[in-house]
Amino acid sequence: MASETRQPDDKPETGFDRPSSVLGGVPSYTSVDTQISDIVLHRPVKRGWLFGLVISFTFVMILLYAITYLLIKGVGIWGINVPVAWGFAIANFVWWVGIGHAGTLISAVLLLLKQKWRTSINRFAEAMTLFAVACAGLFPLIHLGRPWDFYWLIPYPNTMSLWPQFRSPLVWDFFAVSTYLTVSVLFWFLGMVPDLRAVYNQARTPWKKFIFGILSLGWRGDAVHWKYYNSAYYLLAALATPLVVSVHSIVSLDFAVAIVPGWHSTIFPPYFVAGAILSGFAMVLTLAIPLRRFYHLESLVTMRHLENCAKVILVTSSIVGYGYCEEALMAWYSGDPYEKYMYINRILGNYGFAFWLLIFCNVLVSQSLWWRKARLNIGWLFALSLIVQLGMWTERVVIVVQSLHRDFMPSAWHMYSPTIWDWATLTGTIGLFFALFFLFIRVLPMISISEVQELSKEQEEETGIGPNATTSGRSRKEEKP
């Protein structure tokens, strides 16, 4: 829209990108409302957006094709075999769940920590969470030999009088992931209700009015509603915080509970969670950087946000690095011959290259963020976010495949090589993720209106100047004759 022609982008950007400021200047309540809801309501379909959607939708089609073929033929179409009975499917699952962590973390944890800078990124971070978890949830389902019997994991009184085997980490997974998904949806939706009302108010066409009206449940912004709303919102945050930690801990237990050398390790939960946050924040950057660029949200999603994400990445990647060292230490210290062999084999064995790749991507590259210059270099941040994604995915694959392909009995050792269908499924879910996201930014307010309004008020009170204060009725009253 207009902004392409008139480009205050660089001039003000320099001004607004003072990393200190959470918002680029103080917007008026109205402008916040309109600016955000316009993206949903009035902004015409842009070629760039359409292009992106088409690309990602193509991959959704590939995914559908791959899954259909899978259901017809069986999981044999993948590269898995008997020592390596879990291949890409589970690695992708872990990777996606990890990405799904940043959203809730940002919105819940930072909310409890009263971090202002969460405000303008939490909404799409949460959306990201949902879509990532949706992609993740796909894998445990399709990796089953008989997917149509997945419902045997649900405890319900059946004619066989049988129950799930509650000692199995996969059942824990089932509960953890579904709980996480549900709570995230609730949290996301609850936060969005007032904004949906705002969009409703801005909407012109009956259809939009109808849909947003229904979705906003007739929200009135009543003071008492706000009261309940807030306490519920904070309670959900308080619930989501341990939840988000538990989810990836439980996912890590899929491995830690097993006796496979390279899996059976007590440090898995913390180090999986760290990895999850790492990949999650990387994904936030991957999404935020183009978003603010194309939708001119530089003043809402400021350098402050990007830099903070960068800092989180730096910390978590260091934790992950510590995890690697810890594993090596335990392999040596435990004196367990199998562990020892596994770790040496991980570094120097058939899949050694993957190990060095993940060390480079997850630990080394992000160390550059110690320098502020790197943290403020948007281009570098974007590149880095992609590198970290790759690294984290590689780590999951290494943990799954490399540990399995040589365990206790040398007679059973066998290599694993992915097939075209493994890749199709992986890229397919990536397509699905972005397709959902593209749709999201067009149909729902991607930044929380009410919260930014609140924030702008607070800013106004700090700075003393702003578009709202001066229109005070009180001041006018004095002028009255």
Added chain:
Amino acid sequence: MSVTDSAPQPEPDTDLETLRARLAATQGPAFWRGLEDLAQTPAFQEAARREFPRLGSVLAEAKQIGAGKTKAQEVSRRAFLTVMGASLALAGLSGCATQQPQEKIVPYIDPPNDSEPGKPLFYATALNLGGCGLGILVTSREGRPIKIEGNPTHPSSLGATDAIAQASLLSLYDPDRSQAVIHRGVPSTWDDFLNAATAQMQAEQATGGAGLRFLSGGILSPTLAEQRQALLAQYPNARWCSYEPIGRENMQAGAQMAFGADVNTVYHFEKADVIVALDGDFLLTLPGHVRYAADFGRRRSVRKAKVDLNRLYVAESSPTITGAMAEHRLAVRPGEIEEIARALMTTLRNGGVSGSFSATSATQSWIATLAGDLQAHRGRSVVVVGETQPPIVHALAHSLNGMLGNVGQTVTYTPPLEAVVEGQAQSLPQLVADMQSGQAQTLVMLDCNPVYASPADLNFAASLPKVAFTVHLSEYEDETANLTQWHLPQSHFLEAWGDTRAHDGTITLQQPLIAPLYATHTPYELLSILAGKLDRSNHDILRDRWKQVYQATGASVDDFDLFWRTILNDGVVANTALPVFPATLLPAFAGSPPEAARAQTSQPSDPQALDLVFTPDPTIWDGRFANNGWLQELPKPLTKLTWDNAACISPRTAQDRGFTDGEVVILRYRGRRVEAPILILPGQPEGVVSISLGYGRTRGGNVGVGAGFNAYALRTSDAPWFGTGLRLEKTDKRVSLAITHSHHTMEGRDIVRAATITTFQHNPGFVHDHQNDPERPESLYPEYHYPEYAWALSIDLTKCIGCNACVTACQSENNIAVVGKEEVLRGREMHWIRIDRYYEGKNMDKPNGTYFMPVACMMCEHAPCELVCPPGATLHNRDGLNQMVYNRCIGTRYCSNNCPYKVRRFNFFQYADLSPLKQLMRNPEVTVRSRGVMEKCSYCVQRIENAKITADKEKRLVHDGEITTACAQACPTNAIVFGNLADKNSLVSQLKREPHDYSLLSELNTRPRTTYLGKVSNPVENSGA
């Protein structure tokens, strides 16, 4: 054309009906099965089988071995689109509510006398293999043979079997079997053949059969031998020649050389303290090897109470399981064996090594040690030579045995088993000459495949068309069938009457288990047809012959029925073992070895040249089992190679010449060439390439065709087993070899625990020494108690010879699917029990030891797999069995990941062949697993449960030895013992109290129910060899 018109077969038909009905109701939503079975519904397949046998078989094959092949993976576009949309949506719901499809019940018209529905029946019969008959008991359910076990009363079996015997069941149900008479490539009928044959024979009658030629394998059947005699009497000028690709020409000639007469040598290993095998693989290929393995195993028992160990010396030119069992193994070029034999002889005569030939120090000391040992064990030693060695070596062995006073003790001689005694080596070239010259007018080939298996230099295929009238009776439409005018389908031995001889001559009656599935007949019938008796049935021929034999003994005809029933029931004809043959050594061999008879084994002229050795294939023998999926997928004992043969070379040779596994090379040998993949085999002698026969089939079934390369193409009649002058040429081609066990060493882990006998005597508990953790670490969990039954398995690594009998037995008992080469390459073979093979020592050219370790589900009491199974499809029962419930399994494969022994198998595709023909073969007591389901060894729980039911009815407990597992039952050496641990007196309990009993990976505290007895060997201490 139709199969049904010529042979009445109501029985199979009705069965197929029921089966098709039963097939309709399998677990899993019909929706999905519908998709997988698209265009492969049993009805369609059945129709196809009847109308176009070839097509039917193609479909069956596509399903049998095609699971991994792309052609079977392809899904029709229509099928795909049908699901494309619905699939995702329906995937979940389809499981919820599905109505049961209607099953039919088809009763008998008249019930068969002695059979009760749901109860198995056992029939005694025998199969011919490797020059002697093996007595077996066949389990029959509702008139269908479903399992083969050894016949305890049969001298060659003693209740055990080998892999091939077990797998021969599958051949019966092979859709690729020849199903109709074929005349010049066109389907015809038996009637047409009868007319043609009668006419031809009348023509021959005139000349007394001057143009009449017969070609057959060795004839073990007395009845067939008599028919042959009669026929030759009828046609005095006719000639009968015999050719076995893996025959006993050398033994025969050797005997001639030593005794002036052909003899059949019977060994008594149970009496031998010292065994010397010169290229003599008596554990796997020698006639009677099952019995020999049993006898050998009996002398390999290491118990705290009593240690009884023989000592085995092996000098061999290509690694065999016999070599793997040897205390002192010597890998030599094939030509050197003779020298060794001679050296041994001279050494024994005049003490101290003879300088007659230049041997390496290793060889020298080997001979020295052996000589000393033999001196010490006169009369309690035995020298065995294999069929691959030239006659002179056999002769030398005879004289050695004579010299050591073994004859009458560990070695006895009988008249030959086989009826055809003319020099077999010459007979085939003679026949080909006649064919070339046109002397041969009529050629009748009985159960043989000369076009494929005859020596390349004879060029049999080219001369076959020159014969006016050719007849070929065979189970498959093989290479020969393609070139003969009349191809006649032969009955499988489970469909036929017959008789055969054990390795000691004892006769067994063969009786049919099922009416011929197709319009097939037997050699007996064919011979009687040719003799002009068209109306005599297979049964009549046998019964009448035996009636005569019975009357000849002077017994009254009235008792014959009783006699007949007795011999059928026993599976042996009492005291028909051949009498001892008074073989006396000819003077030449009485003294020191005659130099004259030295076979010219020239040392290779140019250094590049290698020795070539042909070996019988340990799984598909000479190629006659090439279409048997079980055997094709059975890992060969040492190479662990499936679906292929390869040119095996030693690591050193590979290193020197820069060859790697799977690299295709051109073998140039005596002006012939063949392309073969390289396989590096530890223990292979330096500069020797050994290739196994039987592969490279071009016709005769979809399973076998295209697998491996044809070794016969290099085989010449003058040097059928080995020769020098082989050259290898590199190519840029590679093939991937489906090897199930590629890692040779144990990585220093305490997997197989071995010691010498002296170590054992000083420290019986040696197995627990080099293990950092206690055998049974403490556990936090409360103990579960198993008061009534606690099933357990004990595997004696000292006894296990790695012969694979258990693997095939398990496959047959438990309906285990064949997956095909591609799937094996991916690491998806389905065997419930595998035999791990490890080498010990740094030098891969001369491994210090080769160990076999059968590994099946360990039935851990603290099973890691159970803990992680989400639907609880695998869990413990009250007998402490680790149950795997297929119908509850959703296929997360988590259990397999968490199984430290990796004994769980997963159905990545629909591996199980659901075609009606295969349904006939299934063990109805075991669920046929569907796609997406995990499976594993169950300790043959179907046997356990049935035994418990029987016991419960009698209000008692199952007592020891009442049941055993399929693997234990098949094992010739009784290395595997199954029993109840709760019963303190059971054999298995006793074995587990042995000091050298240990459990695999015990440090994981999985508490396996399967434990091992450490391997104890009996070498001569401080010997260099």
Added chain:
Amino acid sequence: MKEALYGYLASFEQPEDLLQAAREAHKRGHRRMQAYSPFPVEGLAEAVGFRFNLLPWLVLGGGLTGGAGGYFMQYYSCVISYRDNIGGRPLNSIPSFLPITFEVTVLAAALTAFCCVFLLSGLPRLYHPVFNAPAFARETQDRFLLCIEAADPIFEARDTWRFLNGLTAQEVVEVHA
């Protein structure tokens, strides 16, 4: 045609104005009134007479019930319903049962919280008299509104109207049901 009067709606431009107005109204004894704002305003609820927040207690209850239920579900299936020996582990494997217990606790609590927000605030309610006021079109934008219902105990048309106009309201309108 005009329906019955629902109340008067005063719209302010600043949260402070609204807050103050609400306080004054409450001081005057108005009870049946609501204050609307685009974003939560500190103390506004109390100003219009909000006292006790039930929600947290409901959530606590929900969570506890969920947790207990979650554990019992596992205990029942493993110890009471089908007593299976799983890898030699005790029937009641407490450590293995904790993860699910935790997850169910969180789930139950979250669902309670979510549902109670709307139940307690009487939502969904798509139609509401105050929506008739034009100012409400900007209620989520930049308007801070105070509505005193006609049903209010001390509501008296003229008096209340004057009172509201006396405030810093930017405009006051009648709202009809």
Added chain:
Amino acid sequence: MRPWVEMQGEIFYREDGNLFYWEPYIRNTNALYPLFKQVGCMPQFFRSYANTGMRIGMLGVFAGPVVLGFALMGFNRSPYITQVGLPKGQPVQFSHEHHAGALGIDCRFCHTSVETSSYANIPPMKTCMTCHSQIWVNSVMLAPVRESYASRVPLQWNRVHDLPDFAYFNHSIHVNKGFGCSTCHGRVDKMPLVYREQPLFMSWCLNCHRNPEKYVRPESQIFTMGWRPPANQATLGPQLVKQNQIRKLDDCYVCHR
């Protein structure tokens, strides 16, 4: 009170470094607003009945899945799936009511192997003909039987009690341990055409496998159709369980292999 447009202007003219940045986004958000002001009210998008509609909708959203779930469970237990009480058509209208009931023929006359084998055995055509070669020799109803016996083509009965192929049931052990026919097959002597008495659910099997004492009978009663647990079953049952050495078997391998 100023008209709305003016007020907007006011913001327009404010020269503020921050503010101008926002101008392009400030549009006449509600062009119709002045008009509404004249009317004094703005028509609502949703009418009052929308509230009721919405509540119903919410109910559907939350209650719907639950209801559907229960419906499915019910469906799975319905005769449509279990075929309980639905007589099956057969190639010949063989009446157990007549043979077992009226004529009082013992079960074992036809189902010969019920005491010894896993299969109870469906009688061969010959068994039918033992009698029906003497009586009802010309009955039209029996034509198929005679035909099949003559032509050696067996009849194909429709299976009524059909366990899945992965469940291995053994008649003999049940009969030997004192469990009667009618416990599972119902009053066959009252069935002109046989139907399923029991759903054959795994839960149903387990019910007896876990409490055999409720269903076990004295040996004499096993083949009696009308047997009901006597008043003293509570004491009799456990005795029989003890005396027949009945174990409570709920291991998977008992039935699944």
